[in-house]
Amino acid sequence: MSTSTSIDPTVIPVSSPYYLGSFDTPSSIVVTNLFNGVGFNAWKRAMTIALSAKHKLGFVDGSSVQPDTSSPNYSNWYRANSMGIRSDEFSTYYTKLMKIWDELRVVQDFPSCSCNATAALNKFLEAQKLIQLLMGLNDSYKIIRGQILMMKPLPTLSTAYALILQEEQQREINFVHVFNSKAIAMNVSQKS
Incomplete structure (x- = not known):
């Protein structure tokens, strides 16, 4: 007996950098302590861990490259990139x-x-x-x-x-x- 499994292209997997959870909003604060000029390495480490956990580090370090505007992934990339996770007020x-x-x-x-x-x-x-x-x-x-x-x-x-x-x-x-x-x-x- 064979079953056909099809993947819905509108469903974004949780592991995708394009996935946005219910707490991923434009006003999201990734780390509680804002960088104030002191302790940059500790702040950077906290930001890196938080962004990595959300699969969003690529939007900051440039590894999540913007797809061509005609690409089917463009709207998902744009939406995730537009969330503008705040690290600075x-x-x-x-x-x-x-x-x-x-x-x-x-x-x-x-x-x-x-x-x-x-x-x-x-x-x-x-x-x-x-x-x-x-x-x-x-x-x-x-x-x-x-x-x-x-x-x-x-x-x-x-x-x-x-x-x-x-x-x-x-x-x-x-x-x-x-x-x-x-x-x-x-x-x-x-x-x-």
Whole structure:
């Protein structure tokens, strides 16, 4: 007696790097301790282990190569790659950027002057920092980035920082609400 086994192409095996479990979300935090500039080797080891366990290390080290857009695997690769597992929060990114700007200010210190040219130059440099900050954000921030760039006049760095943090906090609230709703619905359906 022969049985025919066919594999459903829409089902992604758990061992595939394209597989996304219920906890693989854009706001997932892979390791609890964010890298703060100290203990890089320990942090890297924790990240490597966590990503390896999820079969996602290839998205970080480049070994999971993007398939051609006509490939049947492209949509699965794109979906898994878009999850953007976080190892860095916006505030950490901002702090690193501020350190770089501070170091540049020491190296490229402008002479102090009370003329209008210095005020105009400082305003220009502030706008450049804002653009650098916004362009360094990943695509999950594209809506808030666009909203900030459309403001006339451009907001200060501190205002943009507050707006982005507010957006990030709102996402976390929405994620917790969606997760709790699904858990409640699942619990109800099991009791029915």
